[in-house]
Amino acid sequence: MSSTRTHLYFVASLALTFLGAGSCRADDASALPIPAHGVIGVNAAQLTPEFWIARLPEPDRVILEPAAIAARNENLLRVDATMHDLRSLPATLSRKQVTDWIQAMSERPTRPMFDRDGRPVTSQALDALADNLALAAVPETAPTRYGLVVHRADLRTFPSPLRAYSRSDDHDIDRFQESAMFPGTPVVIAHESADKQWWFVVSPRYTAWVEKKHVAEGPAAQVFAYVDKKPYRIVTGATATTVNTAEQPPVSELRLDMGTRLPLLVDWPPADPVNGQHPYASHVIELPTRDADGKVRLEPALLQKNTDTQGDYLPLTRANILRQAFKFLGERYGWGHGYDARDCSGFVSDVYSSMGVQMPRNTRDQSVSAGLDHRSFGAGDDGQARLAAVHALEPGDLVFIPGHVMMAIGSIDGVPYVIHDTTGLSYRAKDGAKVHVDLNEVSVSPLTPLLFNETQTYVDRMTSIVRFRSDAAKEAPPKP
Helix, strand or coil, X not given: CCHHHHHHHHHHHHHHHHHCHHHCCCCCHXXXXXXXXXXXXXXXXXXXXXXXXXXXXXXXXXXXXXXXXXXXXXXXXXXXXXXXXXXXXCCEEEHXXXXXXXXXXXXXXXXXXXXXXXXXXXXXXXXXXXXXCCHHHCCCEEECEEEEECCCEEEECCCCCCCCECCCCCCCCCCCEEEEEXXXXXXXXXXXXXXXXXXXXXXXXXXXXXXXXXXXXXXXXXXXXXXXXXXXEXXXXXXXXXXCCCCCHHHCCCXXXXXXXXXXXXXXXXXCCECCECCCCEEEEEEEEECXXXXXXXXXXXXXXXXXXXXXXXXXXXXXXXXXXXXXXXXXXXXXXXXXXXCHHHHHXXXXXXXXXXXXXXXXXXXXXXXXXXXXCCCCCCHHHHHHHHHCCCCCCEEEECCEEEEEEEEECCEEEEEEXXXXXXXXXXXXXXXXXXXXXXXXXXXXXXXXXXXXXXXXXXXXXXXXXXXXXXXXXXXX
């Protein structure tokens, strides 16, 4: 089914709800209990996926088959400029292309910034960052180089580990942290920093700077052969870890995040040790490592069979979406996938990646991508239309407000609930006083009471709803 056709079906289904908008009410936050922990309307039972799955009429019905997901992923690469089809890049990169990439990412801050100790980031420090870009050293043309990520690696605005915050008392949102890449991710190596410690890379979902030690270079044929290799295991836990091995430190206790795809060495002799350990209780996987010359070397490693992995991507069902999302519940918030965690957009994209669904990295891009089916909201959408839309949410729908994305999980007594990776939330208490709760974690909360500012709610500022769905008839509504 085409993306346009799905979008029209989605809009039409919401329009049916809008026709009855006159019967919708603004949710009364005062009717929701406020537990001792302060998160309005949430009790312990609601912190499990099974609570929400039990409320669905067909939780295990497949929303999209693998072929349809693959077609959507291919279309996303074609129509979304934030995605990058590495295989289609030219054999040589021009100076203009490379400098355009770098200058779009590495813009000098115009507002005051502070380091991790709360001290101002000086003009001299910013000059040093700019100098390390080495833009003058970009050649007119250069052969396109490829590589594979060997460790979970931060993607940075500048070729520097310098942490920069908007406030002197902030230690969470590092404005120079962009995203992260996981082992086995293919990249194009576009440029080297002046200090020769960093590469500017193009990954399937991002362009930014990464420390060279996290990437091994190899020819395109080797890189894409690794990416395409079958059979494989998919990490379906929040994280998994390879076994400890003193014989091969590069593949020892290697962290693997949800959605990571790991080729299996199926021809490994079943009784032969792997790095000194018998493999019968583990999967023998193949991981890229970086040799002394910075080149790709593929090495065997063990992944215990009792870890949370699967032999293929999980079926895209409401039950799987909920179970995968709740595996991150309570994980510390990590802006830009920093601090070995993830942020709101990283959270939802990692959940969907375990089912083979790709999406742009950042909230802004997810909310408007031409490769995703969405219903947009603007000044012409009044409160009734917005309330009708949130009451029509289905588990797995993504709800966007400026700078934030939430995942719908169901409703209780007509109040829609979401799971989201958030720094905190605010609402009105029964006496009208504003209550703020610092969270800094993946959290469950009702949607409609949440305040965007002193006068507007999240629903007032909603910009988009993204839904993944098939041509099937409209699903039955969740149980009340």
